[in-house]
Amino acid sequence: MDPLMMADQSAEAIRYLTEGVLIRINRLTQRPEPELATSWKVAKDGTKITLQLRQGVRFPDGSPFTSEDVVETFRHLLDPALHSPVADTFKTEKGMVKVSAQGPFAVIVEFPAPTASIESIFDQVAIGSARVTQRPAPGLGPFLVGERKSGVSIVLKRNPSYWKRSADGKQLPLVDAIRLDIEQNRDLELLRFRRGEIQLIDKLTPDLYERLAADAPRTAVDAGPTLDSEFLWFNQAKRAPISEPTKEWFRSAPFRRAVSQAIQRADLCRVVYRGHATPAAGPVAPSNKLWFKQGMSPEAFDPAAAAKLLAGDGFRFENGVLRDHNGNAVEFSIITNAGNKARERMAAMIQEDLAKLGIKINMVTLDFPSLIERITRTLNYEACLLGLVNVDPDPTELMNVLLSSASNHPWNPSERTPETAWEAEIDRLMLAQAATADYRARKKCFDRVQEILREQEPILYLLHPNALSAVSKQVTGVKPTTFFPHTFWDAEHLTVTKAEGGG
Amino acid sequence: MKALAIGFLIAIVLAALAPLPTRYDRQFRDSPNARPSRQFPLGTDDLGRDRLSRLIYGTRVSLLLASAAALLSCVTAAALGGVAGLAGGIADEVIVGVADLFLSLPWLFLLLMVRACLPLNVSPTISVAITFLLLGALGWAAPARVVRAAVRKFNNADFMLQARATGCPTSKLLWRHLMPNAMPILWAQLWITIPAYVLAETTLGMLGLGVMEPLPSWGNLLRELEGGGIAGHPWLLAPALLLAAVVGSFQAIFEREDYSV
Numbered sequence: 001m002d003p004l005m006m007a008d009q010s011a012e013a014i015r016y017l018t019e020g021v022l023i024r025i026n027r028l029t030q031r032p033e034p035e036l037a038t039s040w041k042v043a044k045d046g047t048k049i050t051l052q053l054r055q056g057v058r059f060p061d062g063s064p065f066t067s068e069d070v071v072e073t074f075r076h077l078l079d080p081a082l083h084s085p086v087a088d089t090f091k092t093e094k095g096m097v098k099v100s101a102q103g104p105f106a107v108i109v110e111f112p113a114p115t116a117s118i119e120s121i122f123d124q125v126a127i128g129s130a131r132v133t134q135r136p137a138p139g140l141g142p143f144l145v146g147e148r149k150s151g152v153s154i155v156l157k158r159n160p161s162y163w164k165r166s167a168d169g170k171q172l173p174l175v176d177a178i179r180l181d182i183e184q185n186r187d188l189e190l191l192r193f194r195r196g197e198i199q200l201i202d203k204l205t206p207d208l209y210e211r212l213a214a215d216a217p218r219t220a221v222d223a224g225p226t227l228d229s230e231f232l233w234f235n236q237a238k239r240a241p242i243s244e245p246t247k248e249w250f251r252s253a254p255f256r257r258a259v260s261q262a263i264q265r266a267d268l269c270r271v272v273y274r275g276h277a278t279p280a281a282g283p284v285a286p287s288n289k290l291w292f293k294q295g296m297s298p299e300a301f302d303p304a305a306a307a308k309l310l311a312g313d314g315f316r317f318e319n320g321v322l323r324d325h326n327g328n329a330v331e332f333s334i335i336t337n338a339g340n341k342a343r344e345r346m347a348a349m350i351q352e353d354l355a356k357l358g359i360k361i362n363m364v365t366l367d368f369p370s371l372i373e374r375i376t377r378t379l380n381y382e383a384c385l386l387g388l389v390n391v392d393p394d395p396t397e398l399m400n401v402l403l404s405s406a407s408n409h410p411w412n413p414s415e416r417t418p419e420t421a422w423e424a425e426i427d428r429l430m431l432a433q434a435a436t437a438d439y440r441a442r443k444k445c446f447d448r449v450q451e452i453l454r455e456q457e458p459i460l461y462l463l464h465p466n467a468l469s470a471v472s473k474q475v476t477g478v479k480p481t482t483f484f485p486h487t488f489w490d491a492e493h494l495t496v497t498k499a500e501g502g503g
Numbered sequence: 504m505k506a507l508a509i510g511f512l513i514a515i516v517l518a519a520l521a522p523l524p525t526r527y528d529r530q531f532r533d534s535p536n537a538r539p540s541r542q543f544p545l546g547t548d549d550l551g552r553d554r555l556s557r558l559i560y561g562t563r564v565s566l567l568l569a570s571a572a573a574l575l576s577c578v579t580a581a582a583l584g585g586v587a588g589l590a591g592g593i594a595d596e597v598i599v600g601v602a603d604l605f606l607s608l609p610w611l612f613l614l615l616m617v618r619a620c621l622p623l624n625v626s627p628t629i630s631v632a633i634t635f636l637l638l639g640a641l642g643w644a645a646p647a648r649v650v651r652a653a654v655r656k657f658n659n660a661d662f663m664l665q666a667r668a669t670g671c672p673t674s675k676l677l678w679r680h681l682m683p684n685a686m687p688i689l690w691a692q693l694w695i696t697i698p699a700y701v702l703a704e705t706t707l708g709m710l711g712l713g714v715m716e717p718l719p720s721w722g723n724l725l726r727e728l729e730g731g732g733i734a735g736h737p738w739l740l741a742p743a744l745l746l747a748a749v750v751g752s753f754q755a756i757f758e759r760e761d762y763s764v
Binding site: 161267270271272331332333335338339341344345347348349351352361362364365366367370379380382439 | 532549550601615619623625626627630712715716717726729
């Protein structure tokens with residue numbers, strides 16, 4: 001697949017290991033580091049970046065890497081016919097990005113408007129050769145795609161022309177090859193890890209982590225809260241084919257806040273994630289030190305306060321049933337995707353928590369395509385429990401969720417104009433933070449967005465799962481991180497010793 | 504053996520109707536995955552719910568609703584298979600054609616599709632009833648073909664000739680003469696279908712698409728086995744053993760009976 005089209009985590013893993021990028025965000029320090037660009041200069045107004053390219057780098061076919069390759073890559077990326085999801089990062093309402101060469105080893109990228117976090121967006125762009133006639137083609141990463149067994153595995157071999165060397169002068173990568181196994185069954189995956197057939201599992205479920213930690217604690221790694229989040233939201237779209245009373249409840253901020261206060265987030269973390277999750281205060285995990293609003297804490301579990309909020313909003317509790325001001329019993333469904341045990345358990349716990357408020361929840365698990373159909377197209381659902389995988393700590397990553405016009409705006413997708421004042425305010429703040437390179441100004445805007453989300457609770461953020469991985473004793477050099485890829489972000493420096501036993 | 508199997512099934516049904524030790528949906532969140540104890544004879548599940556209560560209630564759900572669904576299938580099969588066998592001609596061709604269509608449909612995908620189209624805001628009880636109703640509505644085809652074959656054979660029997668000779672109307676021929684003679688076949692189909700539907704619901708439950716939470720069923724109870732670790736937690740096998748014993752009992756009851764016609 002074209003590395004500029006990578007849309008899921010598996011494809012992203014292959015891209016990460018086989019392609020070169022101009023600037024790499026170090027997954028441990030979260031700082032930009034030179035890769036194919038040795039240095040860069042960002043203009044004060046944030047609209048231009050000049051990159052000096054690394055010299056002496058060659059593609060696997062022997063051709064030299066020059067500015068022509070960068071220009072051609074961006075031309076291909078920004079081609080509307082490609083429909084690359086990566087290209088969205090470079091698109092603005094004011095026009096397209098311009099990329100031009102300034103000699104063979106310098107490139108200028110000009111944005112029509114000031115762009116936030118300008119270096120980090122280059123981490124996603126795989127630089128290909130200008131001379132290729134067919135994609136994908138061997139890239140500038142540490143590995144090359146070798147043997148491929150459809151549905152079984154992909155072997156990545158060392159790239160003999162990889163430009164990087166270790167601190168002591170050794171040619172990188174240090175391993176000869178990496179085999180990526182396609183394993184649908186998580187239990188089988190763990191069994192193979194214990195047998196020594198695989199050495200790294202980048203993402204473990206809490207159940208499997210606990211099992212591994214009990215038997216082989218040194219191989220089970222908990223790197224801390226990821227940027228991912230699990231959350232619940234209510235369908236607030238006016239055009240949604242749900243009953244009017246239900247819409248009225250969902251559009252009430254006191255109702256949403258009351259529901260939020262009735263959910264025991266600490267229990268969700270403790271019981272469902274076995275303690276390997278952190279209650280969420282908002283969309284940003286505390287591990288995201290640059291953007292997390294300091295002082296924000298998760299909504300406290302307070303059923304008394306929840307009951308008071310509901311009473312103030314015209315609800316009354318009668319014979320164990322909560323009724324609105326028209327006497328309608330408060331009952332609604334929560335949909336989630338079938339097969340995700342963690343979400344099924346969370347939904348069951350939320351069901352019990354809200355039952356104490358007199359709210360009856362019907363939990364419905366759907367196959368994923370049906371669920372997506374309902375939440376994006378037909379809007380035929382009431383509440384939804386889902387999660388978001390965040391690969392980029394920058395707030396711009398959340399634009400397609402928080403902007404009211406976005407198709408992924410969960411509670412009311414693709415609004416022509418914001419239907420509420422607070423949504424309009426979020427729009428204004430998110431666009432403002434994206435239009436400046438000044439971190440302080442951006443932080444101020446995004447802090448206010450987090451406050452509004454807490455006040456209005458259109459999304460009830462529940463928790464941030466931890467990064468749980470399995471790392472074999474055979475592998476050295478692994479520095480687990482909360483950012484994807486958790487264990488092999490530094491694959492070129494990993495080494496493998498001979499197997500002595502399983503795990 | 505047959506007597507043992509019957510006795511076992513009666514015991515299971517009675518046990519399933521017994522009062523529950525605790526509410527099946529109550530979460531003892533401080534004791535998730537607890538080992539068996541006096542308070543929880545089969546321990547607790549991931550959410551701290553009493554496994555024994557859930558097993559008892561799940562048996563109620565799975566066994567009783569599977570029986571209802573099987574009854575629906577067999578009644579439908581009796582009606583359609585009987586009409587096809589008796590009437591012959593176009594009616595027979597149409598019914599057989601529809602039965603073939605139902606037999607060739609991938610039932611799992613059909614169930615998923617229908618389930619996805621169901622209204623969301625139904626209670627777990629109604630949802631499980633709809634699931635079994637669907638199973639019953641989809642499962643008539645195979646028994647109908649068996650009934651049809653039997654009815655066609657009976658059509659030329661002496662008692663049928665005599666009944667026709669006395670001017671017996673078609674509906675009476677079907678219900679007063681043919682069906683009583685086909686009852687052994689229908690009973691056999693019923694007893695075959697009940698465990699089949701139990702297993703079908705189990706499959707749906709294992710996929711997370713069966714009975715809605717917090718209602719337990721054998722299907723969603725068996726999902727606990729997905730995680731492995733049986734060696735250290737043999738009580739997890741309780742639903743599987745019960746399911747195997749019940750299905751085996753159904754088979755044993757009709758093991759040596761001759762239902763040829």
